[in-house]
Amino acid sequence: MSAELDRLREQIDQLNVRILESLNERAKLARAIGTLKVGQAYRPEREAQVLRRIKEQNQGPLSDETVALLFREIMSACLAIERPITVAYLGPKGTFSETAAMKHFGHAGVGTPTPSIDEVYRKVQSGEADFGVVPVENSTEGAVGRSLDLMPNTPLKVCGEVLIPIHHxxxxxxxxxxxxxxxxxxxxxxxxxxxxxxxxxxxxxxxxxxxxxxxxxxxxxxxxxxxxxxxxxxxxxxxxxxxxSNIEDEPNNTTRFLVLGDYEPMPSGKDKTSLVLSANNRAGAVYEMLTPFATRGVSMTKFESRPSRVALWDYLFFVDIEGHRDDANVAAALAEVGKIAGYIKVLGSYPAAVL
Amino acid sequence: MSAELDRLREQIDQLNVRILESLNERAKLARAIGTLKVGQAYRPEREAQVLRRIKEQNQGPLSDETVALLFREIMSACLAIERPITVAYLGPKGTFSETAAMKHFGHAGVGTPTPSIDEVYRKVQSGEADFGVVPVENSTEGAVGRSLDLMPNTPLKVCGEVLIPIHHxxxxxxxxxxxxxxxxxxxxxxxxxxxxxxxxxxxxxxxxxxxxxxxxxxxxxxxxxxxxxxxxxxxxxxxxxxxxSNIEDEPNNTTRFLVLGDYEPMPSGKDKTSLVLSANNRAGAVYEMLTPFATRGVSMTKFESRPSRVALWDYLFFVDIEGHRDDANVAAALAEVGKIAGYIKVLGSYPAAVL
Missing domain, CATH: 3.40.190.10 (Periplasmic binding protein-like II)
Structure with missing residues (x-):
């Protein structure tokens, strides 16, 4: 038995060496891409594609979720060789926002706990942080509304989403x-x-x-x-x-976070687009405004209204649709909606959450 | 340039597949070791050896620290296939104790924030958690003393140490x-x-x-x-x-944590041993008690006295030495110290911190 143990350990040691060499080779390739200077090193659309492929190719025994998390850490470590990505989130440490930031950027990313949602926006806008992570749905940290209210006026783009399971x-x-x-x-x-x-x-x-x-x-x-x-x-x-314990009615209860940054991801093959719309305050206006999505076969995954703080409009509508703004049907639908809506702002197109 | 980018990405994709296969193969071997049922699956001495070897073999560009952290996560994920390790630490989330627990057990370990040091001990003793992580030196969370005071009476063994840098x-x-x-x-x-x-x-x-x-x-x-x-x-x-910022006098200011569990690690090649001693209250008694370490060439890395809560003795001395209790010189020195000291308890021998 002890001989068998030694044999298995020997095999693991050999595999460790192979994994180590592959990791460093991967880091060299990532660095080579960095030197090409084709835009910034962190490409969320590319990461999403890699993670989706890893999950498809995975044969186990490690779970799809586990290998995706390990690859997120590997990509995070490779990126950090040049310069770690800095991420502002709603602090203090220990919040779900921190969990979301680390889940999305890996532990080689540098998280910055930040005292308010406004300050998260400010840090990213000023370049003090590369990205910000803010809760937008179903959060019990009391910050969802503020996250949305700041969207219409920020120059930042939504470039990712993160889902975190929540238990009550x-x-x-x-x-x-x-x-x-x-x-x-x-x-x-x-x-x-x-x-x-x-x-x-x-x-x-x-x-x-x-x-x-x-x-x-x-x-x-x-x-x-x-x-x-x-x-x-x-x-x-x-x-x-x-x-x-776990008294929530919906066992898959999650809080959704958006990643904000000065970056517009290209299509990844499975994307979402977030927008803000406003309609004139008359019967049927909202329905009319959304018709182009239906006729172009664009699915809506979220529709939420909030009292407007923008002059002229009573309500703003936060809408998420499936697809990238560069997809033909999405582009056509957005152009038509833009003609009908009183106000439209595309907040960003980004890969749907993989993890 | 775009062709070069595509070529590099293609290479990364191929490497990803190779890494994925190696990770799953590693998980299979780890599972095979698990079925041998030679004691418990988590072997801190083996982990320490693997991490030390990884750091030695590492050629970069990933740093030694980074590859060690990635391998900690890989080992954590492989272990968790059977059953994730549960770790009780002094909560709430966001404390340095949580950082220490995750650094040592990887993020596939399940951390349990626990309201007090006493409760951390209790959870591990009752089997509710596999291991506990408690601060023992230089902590500013106000719990060091209590961690030490509980050591003499616990049946648990010290089976690891974790160092976390602290900034003021x-x-x-x-x-x-x-x-x-x-x-x-x-x-x-x-x-x-x-x-x-x-x-x-x-x-x-x-x-x-x-x-x-x-x-x-x-x-x-x-x-x-x-x-x-x-x-x-x-x-x-x-x-x-x-x-x-960072006003601490010593730039390498760290808090030290010990890992407690119902497990005695075997020698890893670079170990420490923690003990509690008591001497009679007379001049020269402490010096005399420590002499065997000096004559046997055993280095002492820590010596701390605390008022005793154990009857008979005024003071208890918490001592850390280099080496494993099974090492010949350590064993001989401990035997001699045991004859001189009024009270001796070996808290455990464990691998020196690698990360």
Missing amino acids: HLMSKGKRELASIPRVFSHSQSLAQCHEWLNANLPGAERIAVASNAEAARRAAEEPDTAAVAGEAAALHYGLDVLS | HLMSKGKRELASIPRVFSHSQSLAQCHEWLNANLPGAERIAVASNAEAARRAAEEPDTAAVAGEAAALHYGLDVLS
Whole structure:
């Protein structure tokens, strides 16, 4: 048995050498591409293509997810030889935004925790950071709205998206019976995400929306008998007991982040395009404005309205469609929408999230 | 130029396939070793040997540090096929303890933020976590003493060490002249680590030791004119301006963590051994107790005394020596020390930190 162990270890050692040589050879090639000076070294569309191919070619036993994550780290390390990519995200350390930044740029990227969404935009616009990562959907860190409101006026482009799974737990100060809890605090997004579970398990409890899940946990820590819906970190920080785990109705509950930078990715083969639109305030205007997408066979993956802070328009519509702005059908649809909409801004075309 | 770019990318794609195949083959071998059932799958001494060899064999352009980090991730991913390693660390997320846990076990390990050092020990002892990571030297998270005090009574073994570089900054609410600052708050460890810099730059300021660097930042945020010495995360969390960065006297300022588990690593070729000793309270007793190390040529890398909570002894001495307890000279020295010391406990022999 020990001889067999030695034999297997010997084989692993030989493989390690081969992997090491391949990694360094890869780094040399990446550097050679860098010296060609064809635009910037980090090409999100190319990374997305590489990761998709890796997942297709993977035969296991490593999972598709695992090999993609390892290659993200390898690409991140190769890029960092010249200069590591700097990424501003909504801090402090430990937030989902940090997780998103590292998932997208790998751990050879340099993350900069930043105190506000506005400051993330500012750092990227001033060149202090190469890219910024901001939450745009389903976040319970209370920053989604601000991320969107800053989009119409920024010169930055959306050049990527990141999806992070989110779990919610019911927690309180000390263990208690669910039936005995009169009030539950949480961010409105989280309450909505756990709606069914709360109906079934805490039908009599009052639900109180507060500014953030951290604030909810703080309230639950101060007011005996109450509970909060929040993440693991909040339970730990406020010394609460988790009464029930993973109570979100949708098991694939994710927060979506966008990557902002001074860069427009080329088509990767599977892209999305984000835009902001505004319509005149009359019946049927919105429907009319979206018709070109339907007639050109362009799928819409998101449609969200927000009160406008831009003069003239009452509402802005944040729309995501499938495809790249350079794709023929997308280009044609955008041209037509542009004629109908009062205001249109293409925020960017970028590879759909691979990981 | 575009043809050259295509050619280089084609080469990278081919290399990617080769790396992918090697990674999966490596995972298969690791799994084969797992089925031999020769003790547990995670072998820190073997990992240390592999990482040292990788650093020796590395020809660049990737740095030794980078290839070692990539291989840590590869080993972590291969191990996780069977079952990911779970690691309890002093939370919340975002602490240096989390950084240490991920640096040592790779991101395929599952980190569990844990509210106290006592709880880290408890989780590992109960089998809820495979390993625990606790700060033991130079930490400003205020937990070093407790980590040590729990060592004499735990059945766990020390099976690894992790070193994390630490940087300190001077910060205050709003920008201000250094000369105008009357008081500086910080943890006593941090004040000591920035002693020279404070002497040179804030000679007139009173230095006030508080419970943690986070607490120092909070005080500086509340009391105008004052400043704090703390890390980047604290500046961000309390909205302070960094007046001066990296003010630690010793540029290689690190916090040291130990890895605890129900496992005794075999010799890796470059090991350390941690022990707790106690001597009778009489002049010369400590010197006498340590003599066997000197005569046997065993280097001591750490010697720290703490008030004892164990009956009979006034002080406990935490000692680290170079070498493994199975090394002939170490074994002989330990046997002799054991006869002289009032109390001796070998906490563990483990590979010296590679990363």
